[in-house]
Amino acid sequence: MASNNGYILLTGRANPKLAKDIAKILKKELLEPITIFSDGEIRVRIARNLRRRHVFIIQPTCPPCVNDYIMELILMIDAVKRASASEIIAVIPYFGYSRQDRKEMPRVPISASAIASMIEHTGANRIVTVDIHAEQEEGFIRSPWDNLYASYSLLPVIKSRNLKNLVVASPDKGGVVRATGYAKLLDAEGIAIVYKQRDINVNDKSESQIIIGDVVGKDVLLVDDLISTGGTIINAGDYIKERGARSVRAAVTHQLFTGSAFESVTNSAIEEFIITDTVAVRNEVVKHKKITVVSVAPLLAQAISRIESGESISKDLIL
């Protein structure tokens, strides 16, 4: 009788390179079941038996087509569920809408919660993310949600820069816990916080205002979960440099580079941006002399392998 062992890897169109890199590390075949009908509708067809299999679907829900990529994910989960897979794991390296995690004004949705529920209700038994915007989002669903930290991938590169009198800075008050975590792991001299005032009536607009902590003469590492317009981190970096830092670098997990963010990188006082490939990295970004791209493929491959074998994820992987 044929054996039905072994898990299956699937991906949509959001970041096939990352999915291929993960599959290569795991020495597994990667299925790419998405095509598009002439009217724009998504078609999913999986050419493998999935009955009683564990299926990992790798799909960040990111720009440039965040809503299409969410729809691809939902339809892949539905196809896998109806094909009688025994477990469906949605590996979502960047979770789109995760910044909309609470009602910050009346009559708005909690979009991250709505999307997480949709993923779970369609059939996912587990979600895996990297540096989700707010860890309490794990509570939006009843199923397990493993959030990994990109620090596992970023730290070796940061350490190789031999930064002196290191201060780890957060570009806003929401990132203080992250900055404190990096400061500990890097044995930094201290932390600094740039206090940012955001106008909630204007989409994406932000301003740096005051700084808490000593940055004079220090090598400063700004850490953040994502760069979108670039406003937050670039304003903070410029401000820190004006306040007398010796150097300013940034380590950012998710690079979206929307609008004119990419041009702002060139003109910013931040001398290096260390980013990851949770979101597909455009060629111009890879080639930019201020940008270093670190892959999270080894981290995600390890996580998939441990979920499959029933080993701990927090041991060594979550730094």
Ligand code: R5P
């Ligand atoms: C804010 O809470 C986030 O952690 C990021 O700092 C922010 O969303 C980045 O957005 P932008 O690059 O558009 O300022």
